[in-house]
Amino acid sequence: MRPARLLLLFSFAVAAATPGVGQEPKADLKAATSKVVGVTVYQNTALVTREVTVPDAVGPVEVTVTPLPASTMSTSLYAEGADGVRVLSTRYRTRAISEDNRIEVRLLEAKVKENGRKLQAILADAKALETNTAFLGKLEVFTAATLGTLTEKGQLDAEKTLSLVTFIRETRVKAAKEEVALKQQMETLTEETEFTKRRLGEVAGGRSRTERDAIIVLEKTKAGPATIRLNYLVSSVSWRPLYKLRAGPKEKDAVTVDYLASVSQQTGEDWVNVNVVLSTAQPLLNASPPDLRSLEIAVAGMPGASNPGGFGGGQQGGFGGGFGGGQLGANPAGGPASAGVPPPNVAGGGGGMPSATSYLKSLDDQSRANRVQAQTLLNNKDAANGAVFANNAAAIEQYRDLLATKEEVGKLGVATDIDGPSVNYHLKTKLSLPSRSDDQVIEIAKLDLASRFYYKAVPLLTSNVYRIADLTNTTDMILLAGEATMYLGMDFVGQTRMPLVAIGKPFTLGFGVDPQLQVSRKLMDKTRTTQGGNQVLTFKYRILLTSYKAAVVDVQVVDRMPFAEASQTIAVMMLKGETDLSKDTLYLRDERPKNLLRWDVKVDPKQNGDKALSLDYEYKMEFEKSVNIGSILAR
Helix, strand or coil: CHHHHHHHHHHHHHHHHCCCCCCCCCCCCCECCEEEEEEEECCCCEEEEEEEEECCCCEEEEEEECCCCCCECHHHCEEECECCEEEEEEEEEEEECCCCCCHHHHHHHHHHHHHHHHHHHHHHHHHHHHHHHHHHHHHHHHHHHHHHHHHHHCCCCHHHHHHHHHHHHHHHHHHHHHHHHHHHHHHHHHHHHHHHHHHHHHHHCCCCCEEEEEEEEEEECCCCCEEEEEEEEECCEEEEEEEEEEECCCCCCCEEEEEEEEEEECCCCCEEEEEEEEECCCCCCCCCCCCCCCCCCCCCCCCCCCCCCCCCCCCCCCECCCECCCCCCCCCCCCCHHHCCCCCCCCCCCCCCCCHHHHHHHHHHHHHHHHHHHHHHHHCCCHHHHHHHHHHHHHHHHHHHHHCCHHHHCCCCCCCCCCCCCCEEECCCCEEECCCCCCEEEEEEEEEECEEEEEEECCCCCCEEEEEEEEECCCCCCECCEEEEEEECCEEEEEEEECCECCCCEEEEEEEEEEEEEEEEEEEEEEEEEECCEEEEEEEEEEEEEECCCCCEEEEEEEECCCCCHHHCEEEEEEECHHHCCCCHHHHHHHHHHCEEEEEEEECCCCCHHHCEEEEEEEEEEEECCCCCCCCCCC
């Protein structure tokens, strides 16, 4: 029992001796030596790991780690012990200080102050010069009056008069030059001060007159040097994937992929020579899951119902008989908007009807926002409100499932993984990421992917023919969706969007326009006839492919015919060209039923001018005489 009592007494002594918030620490409280050794960068936060050196002596000790950056999330601190070192508690403290705790910020602030003092001196000189110039004006008036009097009395001294006039003229010229010089100095100082203030804003990210410390109480059981680890979350940091893809001059060359990351690091803390992990996951600091609440369904119009919009049509009409209308619209959480879930922006109150797809997407957006907020609260040790937001997110997703039609069920996102997979990229080398306003690009990996090149023409949309590469992710790394810059050899050919590519998944990317290939499309003939009680429209089109290449190339040509659901009593049938269409299995399964047309052809080098490759096709539309075509939409 005696060791336990001693430890308890020690804890009380530490609590009594430790400075409170807003107080300066005692002079004998020295900061421990520490350095950042690792950082895990998430989408909007980062988990920073510091290695802290602790005293050699055995027994209980309090260690201060300072300074922590202003972006530190105060409730996220936790320390990890080591062999012979047991962590008893970790807490966050703030202290008011007279100067900013960053050297570069202090230098810039000193420069602003120095320029302010110089500007005050210049203003004082300008004021004195203004006073002297006014006095000189009065002297001129006095001199003119005196000269007039002396002239009348015949007492004018020409030599003294010329000397006085010369003095006034030279003094006025000198004053004018001094005024110009002072204005120029003021302009220079003002511009320099404004620039320094902008630099200060970039570097400081908001001035800080507060020192932030981590107070770690630990117990050492072994003598000698030891280190522990302090972890904390910081905001003002994010990353996004970028790609550079370079194809070789030969079509059989592999495509080199530079997988990059653009990191925005404005935490106020420099990360020097650290291990970096890039993650798409949410940081999880909560040890227990949030509690699942019951899901209450309220029917619109029922007495005492807590949801006036409800799942059905409200007082002002539901959306399609099933989407919540009503005075407030549907509240998927089954509770007030103040609980963290605003009512969806659906029909009701005289507004226009949203489409089912856009409404379901709005529910996904609300769910995503609630899940992010829930995890933020849980990481900040606010379990009660974190559970509220997590339950609200789940309620929205279940409400979305209730509204979805059978056709939409397969398109719904995964409830807990709306934004894609959670992956971690452990970078092989240590990096330095200083805190600054502009993004920093770092390399995740360099990959070589086998490719198959061909060309694609869409004459209905453009006369250009594009280089296309079929690639397969043969690496052990998931490729996230992001911006991609494309090169052919050393030449920049354009930008595109890299899709999300799982390991082993094939994907297709474009490598720009090839000016040696051209395509055109022309309506050759159109007829209108009557067959029985139906109208029949017949269309004939010709597609011309022109090649100035030095070798035979594979070209994929894509076109389309109108497509109508069977319920619309419009029949579309291809009359000529069907046998020439692609035999690709995926095309025949997914695209041909929607009347998308595709030809896979080979184009010879000499096929240009009047020898251009011709693709002719013909189709007809048949519908009743009473039917009018209301609209044609691209979907």
